[in-house]
Amino acid sequence: MPEPHESYKSFFDDAPLACFSIGVDGRILLANRRAHELLGYPPGELIGRPVIELYADTDAGKRRARQLFERFRNGRRIDGEELEMRARDGRSVWVSLASSPIRDRRGDVARSRSILVDVTARKRAEDDLRRARQRLEEQVAERTRELAASNEKLRQVERLASLGTLAAGIAHEINNPIGAILLLAANALESAGELGLDERCRQTLEKIIANCQRCHEIIRAVRQFAGLEPSTRELTDVNAVIRSAIDWTRGYARQHGAELRCELAPDLPPLLISPAEIEQVFVNLLRNAVEAGSSRIRVRSERTGGGVRAVVEDDGRGMSDEVASRLFDPFFTTRRHGGGSGLGMSISHGIVSAHDGTLRVASTPGRGTTITLELPGATRPEPT
Ligand SMILES: Nc1ncnc2c1ncn2[C@@H]1O[C@H](COP(=O)(O)OP(=O)(O)OP(=O)(O)O)[C@@H](O)[C@H]1O
Ligand SMILES: [Mg+2]
Known part of the structure; x- marks a missing residue:
């Protein structure tokens, strides 16, 4: 395990950012005080742990950690990757990871030099914002639905109102001729004997009267529909x-x-x-x-x-x-x-x-x- 020089060690330990180093076997070789604080471990307890244990125990979290580890083993840098880690007490800690590979004398990747920046507060704020936006969108969608429903109702009421006025007008115009037909047919039926009308004529007159009455009923209904028939409560x-x-x-x-x-x-x-x-x-x-x-x-x-x-x-x-x-x-x-x-x-x-x-x-x-x-x-x- 590489031992940092004494002055470098205190610089490393007192750094306000979480710094650590992992080996090619994925275990933590070095971790400073801030790294321990960030993940809630007592001093020294991170050393020797497989780094994968520290990532969020979700499928996506572990998969991402493995990809990054492969990238490190292939000697590539990692620049500001955002990852979810799991603190010792189970808390979720979001970090931005920057890491470069350190090579040995032969030029092989030996360990990493990694820095973690705690971005949990920003992530939470983003989550809150996302949730607030989602709520807002849901509310807007709900209001839009309500508006569409009340517009439809309004259209229906308008349609009924104009239909009612038109129908009432027609009903009024038709009422008198129908009344006249009814009266004439009723008179004819009454005088059937005098007029010498046969049974078929009588039946026809009865049908005319029945249908006129039906027309009157419809007219009355239309007038009522248009609010023209008085009603007392x-x-x-x-x-x-x-x-x-x-x-x-x-x-x-x-x-x-x-x-x-x-x-x-x-x-x-x-x-x-x-x-x-x-x-x-x-x-x-x-x-x-x-x-x-x-x-x-x-x-x-x-x-x-x-x-x-x-x-x-x-x-x-x-x-x-x-x-x-x-x-x-x-x-x-x-x-x-x-x-x-x-x-x-x-x-x-x-x-x-x-x-x-x-x-x-x-x-x-x-x-x-x-x-x-x-x-x-x-x-x-x-x-x-
Ligand atoms: N109880 C019911 N069972 C099945 N269908 C019905 C029933 N009530 C109404 N309907 C349907 O709704 C339609 C409209 O009814 P509505 O009473 O307004 O008119 P209508 O009965 O056809 O004519 P009107 O009442 O003016 O003689 C009917 O034609 C029928 O198809
Ligand atoms: Mg009916």
């Missing part, structure tokens, strides 16, 4: 509204072979709602369930704190994700040929939103659909 028992909607739909369900059942919680709080509008929502939901070919439709109600949750569950054909995502779009229907206008769910959604409630859909194609309606508690105190 009163403290209401939601169960009574559900029962009434079921009464309205029972005949329709029976005709289509569907059975309607309800399980209504007895302890619902009265809610400040428009009973006619909420009833229409339930009628729309029940009709949709019938039209989906269900054999069983169940309506449940339950209390949610001050509000009410109602669930309409059917075992009909269900809907694909594509249909479910467009469920609340006005005029979206898969029953165009079956007489669907595609307004039922968008009107229902409008009504529920105006009541500060929510309407959620869960559906599995071929198995059925569950629509959950939540209405918040009354904000106006109950009259005494």
